[in-house]
Amino acid sequence: MVELAAHQTYGNEVNVAETMQEMGKVAQQAARILATATSEQKDKALLQAAKAIREHEEVILKANLKDLEAGQEKKLSASFIDRLELNTQRLKNIAKGLEDIAKLDDPVGTFLAEWERPNGLQIKRIRTPLGVIGVIFESRPNVTADAGALCLKAGNAVILRSGSDSYHSSRAIHDCLIAGLKTAGLPEGAIQIVPTTDRAAVGEMLTGLSGAIDVIVPRGGKSLVERVQNEARVPVFAHLEGICHIYVDGEADLQKAIDIVVNSKLRRTGICGAAETLLIDKAREDFVEPICKALADKGCEIRADERVSRLLSFASRADEEDWKTEYLEAILSVALVDGISGAIDHINRYSSNHTDAIISENEVTAQQFFNEVDSAILLHNASTQFADGGEFGMGAEIGIATGKMHARGPVGVEQLTSFKYCVSGNGQTRA
Amino acid sequence: MVELAAHQTYGNEVNVAETMQEMGKVAQQAARILATATSEQKDKALLQAAKAIREHEEVILKANLKDLEAGQEKKLSASFIDRLELNTQRLKNIAKGLEDIAKLDDPVGTFLAEWERPNGLQIKRIRTPLGVIGVIFESRPNVTADAGALCLKAGNAVILRSGSDSYHSSRAIHDCLIAGLKTAGLPEGAIQIVPTTDRAAVGEMLTGLSGAIDVIVPRGGKSLVERVQNEARVPVFAHLEGICHIYVDGEADLQKAIDIVVNSKLRRTGICGAAETLLIDKAREDFVEPICKALADKGCEIRADERVSRLLSFASRADEEDWKTEYLEAILSVALVDGISGAIDHINRYSSNHTDAIISENEVTAQQFFNEVDSAILLHNASTQFADGGEFGMGAEIGIATGKMHARGPVGVEQLTSFKYCVSGNGQTRA
Numbered sequence: 001m002v003e004l005a006a007h008q009t010y011g012n013e014v015n016v017a018e019t020m021q022e023m024g025k026v027a028q029q030a031a032r033i034l035a036t037a038t039s040e041q042k043d044k045a046l047l048q049a050a051k052a053i054r055e056h057e058e059v060i061l062k063a064n065l066k067d068l069e070a071g072q073e074k075k076l077s078a079s080f081i082d083r084l085e086l087n088t089q090r091l092k093n094i095a096k097g098l099e100d101i102a103k104l105d106d107p108v109g110t111f112l113a114e115w116e117r118p119n120g121l122q123i124k125r126i127r128t129p130l131g132v133i134g135v136i137f138e139s140r141p142n143v144t145a146d147a148g149a150l151c152l153k154a155g156n157a158v159i160l161r162s163g164s165d166s167y168h169s170s171r172a173i174h175d176c177l178i179a180g181l182k183t184a185g186l187p188e189g190a191i192q193i194v195p196t197t198d199r200a201a202v203g204e205m206l207t208g209l210s211g212a213i214d215v216i217v218p219r220g221g222k223s224l225v226e227r228v229q230n231e232a233r234v235p236v237f238a239h240l241e242g243i244c245h246i247y248v249d250g251e252a253d254l255q256k257a258i259d260i261v262v263n264s265k266l267r268r269t270g271i272c273g274a275a276e277t278l279l280i281d282k283a284r285e286d287f288v289e290p291i292c293k294a295l296a297d298k299g300c301e302i303r304a305d306e307r308v309s310r311l312l313s314f315a316s317r318a319d320e321e322d323w324k325t326e327y328l329e330a331i332l333s334v335a336l337v338d339g340i341s342g343a344i345d346h347i348n349r350y351s352s353n354h355t356d357a358i359i360s361e362n363e364v365t366a367q368q369f370f371n372e373v374d375s376a377i378l379l380h381n382a383s384t385q386f387a388d389g390g391e392f393g394m395g396a397e398i399g400i401a402t403g404k405m406h407a408r409g410p411v412g413v414e415q416l417t418s419f420k421y422c423v424s425g426n427g428q429t430r431a
Numbered sequence: 432m433v434e435l436a437a438h439q440t441y442g443n444e445v446n447v448a449e450t451m452q453e454m455g456k457v458a459q460q461a462a463r464i465l466a467t468a469t470s471e472q473k474d475k476a477l478l479q480a481a482k483a484i485r486e487h488e489e490v491i492l493k494a495n496l497k498d499l500e501a502g503q504e505k506k507l508s509a510s511f512i513d514r515l516e517l518n519t520q521r522l523k524n525i526a527k528g529l530e531d532i533a534k535l536d537d538p539v540g541t542f543l544a545e546w547e548r549p550n551g552l553q554i555k556r557i558r559t560p561l562g563v564i565g566v567i568f569e570s571r572p573n574v575t576a577d578a579g580a581l582c583l584k585a586g587n588a589v590i591l592r593s594g595s596d597s598y599h600s601s602r603a604i605h606d607c608l609i610a611g612l613k614t615a616g617l618p619e620g621a622i623q624i625v626p627t628t629d630r631a632a633v634g635e636m637l638t639g640l641s642g643a644i645d646v647i648v649p650r651g652g653k654s655l656v657e658r659v660q661n662e663a664r665v666p667v668f669a670h671l672e673g674i675c676h677i678y679v680d681g682e683a684d685l686q687k688a689i690d691i692v693v694n695s696k697l698r699r700t701g702i703c704g705a706a707e708t709l710l711i712d713k714a715r716e717d718f719v720e721p722i723c724k725a726l727a728d729k730g731c732e733i734r735a736d737e738r739v740s741r742l743l744s745f746a747s748r749a750d751e752e753d754w755k756t757e758y759l760e761a762i763l764s765v766a767l768v769d770g771i772s773g774a775i776d777h778i779n780r781y782s783s784n785h786t787d788a789i790i791s792e793n794e795v796t797a798q799q800f801f802n803e804v805d806s807a808i809l810l811h812n813a814s815t816q817f818a819d820g821g822e823f824g825m826g827a828e829i830g831i832a833t834g835k836m837h838a839r840g841p842v843g844v845e846q847l848t849s850f851k852y853c854v855s856g857n858g859q860t861r862a
Contacts, residue, residue, distance in 0.1 A: 379854045429816075
């Protein structure tokens, strides 16, 4: 049985600024140790944390009940309560997630490149941890484990800031992570959780705790990400929204198009990789009805531009706002465009640079789409719902980034690393 | 003969905010075109710009004379005037630099990784340009050509902001770059230069011109970099200072140590890779005198800690401030440390994470140094003066970065790129 220590409890008297500065220092110290921790140690911590979660189900569910009761009192929405709720199966999934991350290859210390100079200098570019990562998330208690584990695997210290509505659940899961770290002989400072629900703590994290935090990862809705992107004084790995497009080219296979569009929109409507806009080559007006009918039959509302409206009896009209909207619901905006260049123009105007797809049997057209659309993920003849670190084979992901710097697309363990150059010589001096 | 067009002249009546916003838009438009420009086009632009510089020497030197006369009137220092001055040889070097960049491999479009998923999806991670780069530099006219060329080679649009003292020289060189772009059929907006010396333009660039600028590269002294790092709202590739250390281990070869230390400190004292602090294993006090004597004989001042002072007749005493100082002069601070761990402690406390070196014949000790010192560049038995993109074989560099994100160490064409994922399927939908 993995022992849990009682976590420190804080009242409202916590001095947030001081506490956060102190957490920053503790994280930096832990990061120095983690940078040279062995894969075995890190994996042991993860496996023992998983064990602790399995063994202490009762304690965690009790903490979760506290959050659920408070949530019901606050009249949180049913979908919110659903995200908040833990049960035996969900805890098993969380534990399994930790075990899966333990199985990933350790990125730290791997050679990214290696070459020799004419003067005999041997240059190696080697992966190192980023340092300290701040994760700010809303009320999904499982993020505590996922984010903590991914950061640890990549050798980073992490400061977790849980949403206030899942505070007790997150802390109970955090206790299990700490138990894992202890068993593995790693510093408890490797995974810290902000011990207060005071929102001022977020502000402190966004300014980087005097340089202690190297990167911030927000996990949550648009308003959280917007605040983080606007206020952060440290780099942020995130996407604000996923306005994902599918372009059905004139040379598309219609059945493929129907299958992919329906899957992209409706498999799960609430995820960032769900399609929000369908563009169809105006050369194939005959594609419009069968594709839109397949969607409508499954309960999808169609918001059509003028030309598409004329072809459909069941569509409502889209206005300018629709092209800019991430519905995250069973609604799709649909337009006819002037071939591949019309599609690219539309996408480059409205895309959130997250994920965009083309359906076409013409390889040259697909290549043009790949070349000219500047989104993190581009797909040819496949569903936009594949925009996911797990589906990419990266194991877990901490999120999807749409920025152009450092991490882009699914952010897995490799993207949570930096690198350094190690140069070996035998006495070389520069002329 | 490559024709130069007369560049637009602006008076003091330029509305800086408006001009800069407009430049941002023009740069973004150019960036979209550059992203799919061929290597041949980009290289042609560089070669034709080099030709223009060779052919229009007289025009450039005349512009330079204007700057030199103004500089003399302002009583700028001799070293400042030296950096500002152009002549036939220096122009030849600038033109040669452009030709060398043309010869580099084009990073855009190369595959960074490629794999297949069990469901048949083919995933490729492909290099893309970053977008728009802002380069803010002081009065070295050659940076106009170097920075402009590196950004172009990597498919980026660039906005150059020259120091006011080299304004006319930079604009004359810029005219040659524009002539090259024109000949190659590339947009003139690919390489823009801020058409005013008003410092407000820098502020506009640092806030990113409403998202138009993706990264800022400052090229200049500490005060410029400090301002940029403090005020920039976009990512910055830079180093604030290069407090480079050399640790001479107890198992070092003394002659190697002498050669490397002298070269690291004195080859050129004014560059960021010059050594500023020497640490010697206290187990080998006998190393102190021969190494420091070799330095002193070449005119280097030694500032020693207490224990080193006792061993030398010619050293002055170092105080706490010395360990934090990048002298950029023939001065070296020297301390005895408690073996490799004492050296690592000292370096992790005072290093600027730029470049640090170990001299040792013990591979295990060298490996510990590589593992535990977190600087962008670490060297074993080689001079710190190798901290340079050219010496790394990257061709030219736009600078050296000490941040942990995206670019670290020498920033060459590859570091001026981002990437995207291109995923090819044959109808895959997600279960």
